[in-house]
Amino acid sequence: MAEIVIVGAGECGVRAAFTLRELGFQGSVTLLTAEKALPYERPPLSKTMLANPKAIRAEDAYPGAGIELRRGALVESLVPERREIHLADGTLLTYDQLLLATGARARLFPGLEGCLTLRTxxxxxxxxxxxxxxxxxxxxxxxxxxxxxxxxxxxxxxxxxxxxxxxxxxxxxxxxxxxxxxxxxxxxxxxxxxxxxxxxxxxxxxxxxxxxxxxxxxxxxxGVGAIPNTELAEKAGLLVDNGIVVDSAFRTSEPNIFAAGDCCNFEWRGARMRLESWKAAQDQGAHAAAAMLGASGEYQKVPWFWSDQFDLTLQVAGQFDLTRDIHHRAASGGVRIVFQCDQDARVSAAAGIGQGNTVARDMSVLEKLIERGTVVAASSLIDPDFRIKSLLK
Known part of the structure; x- marks a missing residue:
């Protein structure tokens, strides 16, 4: 029976594991995490004073889906030619396919070694x-x-x-x-x-x-950035360049090894990038899982971020080129929405900020327009009376 092992049980690794089951994979799925805690959501760590982290999935969801979750399982090395995974406690695992979802760690420049950092x-x-x-x-x-x-x-x-x-x-x-x-x-x-x-x-x-x-x-x-956790990949001889380099299927330079989430360097619309994003981790985990089961197709999901600060929520979709024109869409109630179109008049990026979820509806539409590559005159989007949702029809 086929064996798939996932190293890393953050948002990406967990999503990949459950997607494999949702797509009908019948083989074994093993999810490894070096942390002792049940896999948890990381975005709330900086936004709230929670005593305990919010679990990504309930503890009984893993055995319920036939996923073997191994906590405190530190991976020491990979041997791609033998499809082996060596754990720090001496355990040896084998795989048919492997997904690296090893995430990233806080960056610390020289001279800052004594500072507190946040990732866990x-x-x-x-x-x-x-x-x-x-x-x-x-x-x-x-x-x-x-x-x-x-x-x-x-x-x-x-x-x-x-x-x-x-x-x-x-x-x-x-x-x-x-x-x-x-x-x-x-x-x-x-x-x-x-x-x-x-x-x-x-x-x-x-x-x-x-x-x-x-x-x-x-x-x-x-809080000066993050470094992708690529050490396992590098020691195993995989191609690494600001992240583990992957193709459109999130396959690494080793055909049976995939990588996704914060640790990977992927291509989106002709540009190489690495994202540290909750949604990207989910989207990439699902895409990689499907690819491991033979699905084809380019990764099309739009980069998307959000941040809660005081009573404000900020959302960003797409990738802004801050050297080019940025347009403002008139809004009321303290809401501010800006957007950008590419040289072909396609919506390429948008950002909105306002209290609570006041920007959610418009940003959801703009995200879909970016994903579809919708062509629209900037003058139309600027007009507050123009119903941008009509562009989705």
Whole structure:
């Protein structure tokens, strides 16, 4: 009977395992995770003060679907020519097909080694212990993780300072008009944001700025990006370049090994990229599972992100080219929506921000337009009276 093994039980690995069963795979499915916890959702870790992480699936769902979930199973090495997996405890597993869903870990630049970081539930619990009334929290990095942690800390009553080297926050992720709204909301809530400010050194309780000023804190958190976990793939001789390189089926340079999620470098509409996204992990896990069972077809899912900060929800679909024109769609009720079209007048990217789920409907439509490559005049989308949903018919 065929054996499929999945290394990594985050959103991607779990989705792949259950998709295999949903598509009728009758062979064995083994899901390996080095963590002791039941596989859990990672987005809430930076957004809430939860005592326990939210499970991706109930514990009994795994045996119910015929999926063998092995917790605390640290993979030490792979031997592709023999289709072997060696665990740190000496266990040897074999596979017919293997999916690497090893995710990513927090990046730490030299000089920041003493800072707290966030990728796991254990790290989240450690960070949340510091979020109390009047605690002084320093956050290095004005990206999604840093800003979400800043908002959570501030809502817990802490004094928060965010330090960003770039001229503005969210510089690589969203257009300036959206970033300005996020910046203003943080400052209104009492978060101090220092942009265009470099950091030369940081530790458990202090940050030394590039201008020599030293700031003292009760805790310092670094949110300066992530590094894909590619060590297993590299040692096994797989092609790695800013992630494990895969084709349209998420197959690696070794035909029987696939990779998906945060750890992989894939192609989308002619461009190579690596995404750290909850939805991309789900979509890619499902696509890879289908491909392992023989399905063909290009990966078409649109990159999609969201972030909750204070009472605001930000959504981004597609990939913005921040060097090209960005258009604003008029909206009311504090909602701001921006979008971009490519040279062929197809909607290529969109972002929306507003309180609660106020942008959800329009962003859902825009995501579908991007996925379908819909051609539309930018002047139409700008008009608030134009029903963009009509373009889906």
């Amino acid at each position: 539930d254990v790290q989240a619990r450690r960070i949340m212990l510091e979020f109390s009334s009047n605690a002084r929290i320093g956050v290095i990095g004005g990206g999604f993780i840093g800003l979400e942690l800043a908002a959570t800390a501030r809502q817990a009553g802490a004094e928060v300072t965010v330090i960003e080297t770039a001229p503005r926050i969210l510089g690589r992720a969203v257009p300036g008009a959206i970033a300005q709204i996020v910046h203003a909301r943080h400052e209104t809530a009492g978060v101090k944001i220092l942009t265009g400010t470099g950091v030369t050194e940081a530790g458990t309780n202090r940050i030394v700025l590039a201008n020599g000023i030293e700031l003292e804190f009760d805790a310092v958190i670094a």
